[in-house]
Amino acid sequence: MKNILGREIPDYIEGYGEVKPFMGAFANYGERAKASVTLRSVKPGEKKLLASIEEALDKVGLKDGMTLSFHHHLRNGDYVLNQVMAVVAQRGYKDIHVAATGIFPIHEPLVDYMKKGIVTKISVNYISPGPVAKAISQGLLRHPAVFMSHGGRPRAIESGDLHVDVAFIAAPTADAYGNVNGVGGPAACGTLSYAVADAFFADKVVAVTDHLAPYPACPIEITQDFVDYVVQVDSIGDANGIVSGTLTVTKDPVGLRIAKMAAQLINEAGYIQNEMSFQTGAGGTSLAVAAEVRKYMQEKNVVGSFAAGGITGYIVDMLNEGLFRNLFDVQCFDLKAVASYRENPRHQAMSGSLYGNPHDKGAIVNNLDVMILGATEIDTDFNVNVVTGSDGVIMGASGGHNDTAAGSKIAIIVTSLTKGRLPVIKDRVTTVTTPGETIDVLVTERGIAINPRRKDLLEKLKDSDLPIITIEELKKISESLTGVPETIEFTDRVVAVVEYRDGTVIDVVRQAKE
Amino acid sequence: MKRLRRSLLIISGNNPKHIQDAPVFDPDVVIFDLEERVAAPDKDSARNLVREALSFLDYSQVEVMVRVNPLDTEEGQKDLDRIARVKPGALIIPKANEQVIKQAEGLLTKIEKEEGFPEGSIEIIPILETASGIENINQLISSSPRVTGLWFNGEGLMAEFGTQRTKEGAELYYVRGRVGIACRAAGIDAIDTIFSDGNDYEGLANDASAARRLGFTGKLALDGRQVDTLNTIFQ
Numbered sequence: 001m002k003n004i005l006g007r008e009i010p011d012y013i014e015g016y017g018e019v020k021p022f023m024g025a026f027a028n029y030g031e032r033a034k035a036s037v038t039l040r041s042v043k044p045g046e047k048k049l050l051a052s053i054e055e056a057l058d059k060v061g062l063k064d065g066m067t068l069s070f071h072h073h074l075r076n077g078d079y080v081l082n083q084v085m086a087v088v089a090q091r092g093y094k095d096i097h098v099a100a101t102g103i104f105p106i107h108e109p110l111v112d113y114m115k116k117g118i119v120t121k122i123s124v125n126y127i128s129p130g131p132v133a134k135a136i137s138q139g140l141l142r143h144p145a146v147f148m149s150h151g152g153r154p155r156a157i158e159s160g161d162l163h164v165d166v167a168f169i170a171a172p173t174a175d176a177y178g179n180v181n182g183v184g185g186p187a188a189c190g191t192l193s194y195a196v197a198d199a200f201f202a203d204k205v206v207a208v209t210d211h212l213a214p215y216p217a218c219p220i221e222i223t224q225d226f227v228d229y230v231v232q233v234d235s236i237g238d239a240n241g242i243v244s245g246t247l248t249v250t251k252d253p254v255g256l257r258i259a260k261m262a263a264q265l266i267n268e269a270g271y272i273q274n275e276m277s278f279q280t281g282a283g284g285t286s287l288a289v290a291a292e293v294r295k296y297m298q299e300k301n302v303v304g305s306f307a308a309g310g311i312t313g314y315i316v317d318m319l320n321e322g323l324f325r326n327l328f329d330v331q332c333f334d335l336k337a338v339a340s341y342r343e344n345p346r347h348q349a350m351s352g353s354l355y356g357n358p359h360d361k362g363a364i365v366n367n368l369d370v371m372i373l374g375a376t377e378i379d380t381d382f383n384v385n386v387v388t389g390s391d392g393v394i395m396g397a398s399g400g401h402n403d404t405a406a407g408s409k410i411a412i413i414v415t416s417l418t419k420g421r422l423p424v425i426k427d428r429v430t431t432v433t434t435p436g437e438t439i440d441v442l443v444t445e446r447g448i449a450i451n452p453r454r455k456d457l458l459e460k461l462k463d464s465d466l467p468i469i470t471i472e473e474l475k476k477i478s479e480s481l482t483g484v485p486e487t488i489e490f491t492d493r494v495v496a497v498v499e500y501r502d503g504t505v506i507d508v509v510r511q512a513k514e
Numbered sequence: 515m516k517r518l519r520r521s522l523l524i525i526s527g528n529n530p531k532h533i534q535d536a537p538v539f540d541p542d543v544v545i546f547d548l549e550e551r552v553a554a555p556d557k558d559s560a561r562n563l564v565r566e567a568l569s570f571l572d573y574s575q576v577e578v579m580v581r582v583n584p585l586d587t588e589e590g591q592k593d594l595d596r597i598a599r600v601k602p603g604a605l606i607i608p609k610a611n612e613q614v615i616k617q618a619e620g621l622l623t624k625i626e627k628e629e630g631f632p633e634g635s636i637e638i639i640p641i642l643e644t645a646s647g648i649e650n651i652n653q654l655i656s657s658s659p660r661v662t663g664l665w666f667n668g669e670g671l672m673a674e675f676g677t678q679r680t681k682e683g684a685e686l687y688y689v690r691g692r693v694g695i696a697c698r699a700a701g702i703d704a705i706d707t708i709f710s711d712g713n714d715y716e717g718l719a720n721d722a723s724a725a726r727r728l729g730f731t732g733k734l735a736l737d738g739r740q741v742d743t744l745n746t747i748f749q
Binding site for chain 2: 251253254256257418421445446480481
């Protein structure tokens, strides 16, 4: 069948099930029910502290086919997923579903487990380019991977679409009765927001810590009433590993030009004003937009209500400078953000659900004015791909892309017009991650395209000196530089299902032909 | 109307991405450098790349110049012969003196005839980078009607002195004054030396303002980040 975007998707996918086709970004709201939780209540006097991960697997009654969940606040410094899965593999379990909020190159051992049938399914919201992404692209996983958004995953858990049997929480600090926080200990990573839905809805919850604090481990982020067991290990990870990717303002002249134009557009469109809210990613160009927005805010003496998202030191500086009253933080991107979250009460955590779940009573993204996003590809309908590269190989997942695009008042894609000598604008993107109806503007170094749906913006900016042209004209410019690339050929095999934040299927990734 | 040469963005002739992106910063002039920014083993490929770029990419919104290698070298001779045939706006000639410019003049006239270009359509910008060049500045300017500007290379002069430029540039005060006056008297552009700290926007603005006060009409831009500042100061 074809979904509303015209993407060809199967009705049923082996290892995934019935497919609910994407019907539009705002087609799937209304009355919702949350899944009930089965738990084993704890008598006074019972102990939760276990000696090892092996003992934890015994206690939780691990079986073949179960779903184990992990969160990625330690990013490429995370040891917990590998520690748990090493024991799972050693004991010969099969057909395990790894439901991780993020997968990084450090999780390479998963590739071997995929080959051996120990891991046969992966659900994930964010995946870095690396060995696991490559292995999924090559079809090494028995069942298709499921790519969700940061808001879509907690929605799936809370609704029962994704049932977690055992949640493992990498706990930088925990006490022996299961109170957990991310701000103390050698692997302090700040907020633990993505783990919240797992802790609330999993059948069993195991906190894995390398810093056992005296009871109670305040300030508590995940409380004891959600935690079954606590395991102490030598190390849960390297906090320096959370600093992955570019976390400083770019010095690349092209990136800076894009940023300057994006900020000018934001200003001329009237979004630089008191109470404004703002989110940007951690890439160099995205942070350059923040730097340019900062100048406008300073010039106009504007105080914003909040900045949100994964938080970098740069955004912390804007908070401390008084440009925003508050931060909503779903993950700390660097150690300065960790310190700020620990020390500054105006720097608030938000759970993944609070951040972007479309089926709760109002996510933070609904209050967002300006969102700055990247893209691997964008098509002339403004649909965006952040999942597959120009060779069809998986190199990312939605993260908060489609959550924030849907919620914000203006979603701006900033990207250079060509990447690796290939045009970014296509007639059809290889994979749709974020629907064009939620993308408002594309800013490139050679021009700006405004989504024709945004007639108000086109009208407001009609006298601007910004180089505003149609996306078709921008596409023509990019192809004049690079030519039109050959289409990638795919087999029929689906290696990944891309869910929109509401759980419908917006696209699938098929295995590229060799 | 006299064309503006406020900002002259210099790009390595061996960097395809930079060659492609150069016009997006809105410089008045893009300079493709085949000399200092290209290592010896890459001279051939850079020459071909710049030639192809000038033939196929759209530079209609900027003036394009090419800095060739010194004409007393084989590379310089090849540069001039290959590049002049795709008609850049101007060739930039290093280590220039009256004799070198006359030689370039002759070669360009021959090529223009062979290619059917109007005679004199390719201009010459000599680089002034030696003490003797500065002492003979007026002869240099009058050595060819194609000379429509002079590029003062402060780093080159300091290298001859065996010293280095300072950010404040007091050591260049006399030379800049002399170049500014000579160019103004001859009615040609005076192009100031590069400010090499790309992260110091304030330093760039101070340096460019000082040059402007001494009669310069434009300045080299190290990368796209410097263009806006130069376009503002040399208005």
